[in-house]
Amino acid sequence: MTDNQFFEEQKEQSLIKSVIVAKYFSVWANVIVSTLQKKPFSQQKIAYIDLFAGPGRYKDGAKSTPIKILEHAIGDEKLKER
Structure with a gap:
């Protein structure tokens, strides 16, 4: 990967990473939002x-x-407002 060719097309490993991170973010965000909802003054x-x-x-x-x-x-309405 020379001359900045990395972003020419998505490779399989990049697709897998993206799917994993997106799923992780969804779960992480739900935990964080649930925690924040319990602390309305924070x-x-x-x-x-x-x-x-x-x-x-x-x-x-x-x-x-x-x-x-x-x-x-x-x-996601709960995330959009945050």
Whole structure:
């Protein structure tokens, strides 16, 4: 992988990583939101940071991890407000 060709097309290992992280995020977010709901006077915002996220889409149009996470967060009412 030279000349920044990594984001040309999604490889199988990147797809597997993305699926695992997206599923993990969903479970993690549910736990965090449930905990926050028990503490209504505490800060209700959550954050997710992927330091190896890349641009979000491959040149072939395939969604990468950050887009999948963002779509999940937007589609979940409890996450969207946080």
